[in-house]
Amino acid sequence: GAGVSQSPRYKVAKRGQDVALRCDPISGHVSLFWYQQALGQGPEFLTYFQNEAQLDKSGLPSDRFFAERPEGSVSTLKIQRTQQEDSAVYLCASSLRSDTEAFFGQGTRLTVV
């Protein structure tokens, strides 16, 4: 595709439910980032992949959050036992290299009820 694609666009989860958010980066982009954006705030870094290697996961808020990119393209962010404070927009971005501009997807809005 022409841009970064994320699915689903919207997800409503009951507290305690597991969710999986998908990101299809731009083809050929080596770097992939996940961010969390709360209402009225800037995106907060969660984790970074270079190809299939997860080089930085320092932003993941707890061990309930897990991300993977097994073949160096599509990535999945999984949140186990969701809690209300997990409600946010989850943004995925990819870039050709780590020092070039990152292109963002539309995001997945997660609401935990």
Add this chain to the structure above:
Amino acid sequence: GESVGLHLPTLSVQEGDNSIINCAYSNSASDYFIWYKQESGKGPQFIIDIRSNMDKRQGQRVTVLLNKTVKHLSLQIAATQPGDSAVYFCAENGGYIPTFGRGTSLIVHP
């Protein structure tokens, strides 16, 4: 300065005016800076970037100025249009991770 809580700094301008959005960054090691525009319900959209070996870079209707001495970045939008209304973020990159500020809400009145 930045607001606390959910209230973003806001800049209101009239259509046709020039807009200047400011950003202070924190990491003196940052060598790459990007401005993004985010409309409601959408992901951030790349506008323009600048590397630390430059002070100024121009695009179509936009100019970014970088002052490394005071760690300040600005985005100038010429002849602002209603379609420019959005939240604008600067991001600094000192290694491999773009780090975002809180953003400024630009409101353009027709």
